[in-house]
Amino acid sequence: MAGKSSKKAASIDMTAMCDVAFLLLTFFILTATAKIPEALPVDTPQSTVQTKLPETDLATLTIGKGKVFFDLKGREVRVKTLELMGQKYGVEFTDDEKSKFALMEGIGVPILNLKQLIGMKTAERSKAGQPGVPTDSLDNQLKEWVYNARIANIELNDKELQIAIKGDAKEEYPSIRKVMDILQDQKINSFSLVTGLRGKNF
């Protein structure tokens, strides 16, 4: 490789560089969270606004194909919310089901079918064809989910839960409005709309 005289300077000692590189790598791997597959894939509309969504204290309501899915950040908050919902609707969840729910993606089933959904494998769940959380005025479970999630979040994190609406671009306005009305009935007048990024010269 190198001549005899320049043997020492021929290759740089990469040990330190390697150390740093792997240190950083470890850091990024550990801070990165595994992306949970979305229960209801939607095509969000685009906007030029560049506010990022918060990472914690957030509930996401996904609206697409006339269905509404509910998702919540934070494991403890999820478990607490599930307990509150179980109390409300008289469904008992085991500790195993609770811990499984804590790591799950968004849900879109009535509470009575939730046990069944938790029992499924992730791949089965995405194919299950979840009907969405009921939002009828007679059986408004979405309202209860949001309400109990707020209580759980205040109890555990002492912060008001932020709500984000993630709607499909082609979704008709009345179904979006229905969800907004549910939020406004609880005096949530400020929330975020999840959007994609649009080019600057739009």
Next chain:
Amino acid sequence: MAELNTGDSGGGKDKKVRSKKQNSKVDLTAMVDLAFLLITFFMLTTTLSKPQSMNLGLPDKQDDPSEKPIKVDEHRTMTILLGDNDKLVRFVGLLATPEAAPKDFTYGKEGIRAELIDRKAKVLAYSTAKGKPKNGMIVIIKPSKKSNYRNLVDILDEMAIVDVPTYAIVNEFTPEEAKLLEGN
């Protein structure tokens, strides 16, 4: 530090000496390359995957029907009606006596944005003439039942781009306004 002794794994005597000399240092270049590649990957995925969002504040719901709606100066208001198939109609002032007659616009730079910027300047001139330069334009967004979510986000985005001081989403349609969206 990172010197690796490959040790005596057999072989002839003179061969052993040679191999020891060559492998005394492991070449870390490829390893560093890989490490930095992975770093780049994780950095980009962690920062880019955060979804964008748009904040939306809605006024309090008025449950009490006896409460009178707040009257605003009609010279400052622009009403935007959102219909199906990306139809967009705007009028300025009251519909019965419009300051600018109802007209169809398209979404985007050439369409409604130019109109919004133009009207914003006019309202500002009007308010300044009245001695209240802080009273800016008020935009009333009325999405119809046929309009889709993209239309709503698009028009809210225009509000953010043009920096309209006051805007509201109103769901009530008068029959005349409904006719505007149906007609022509």
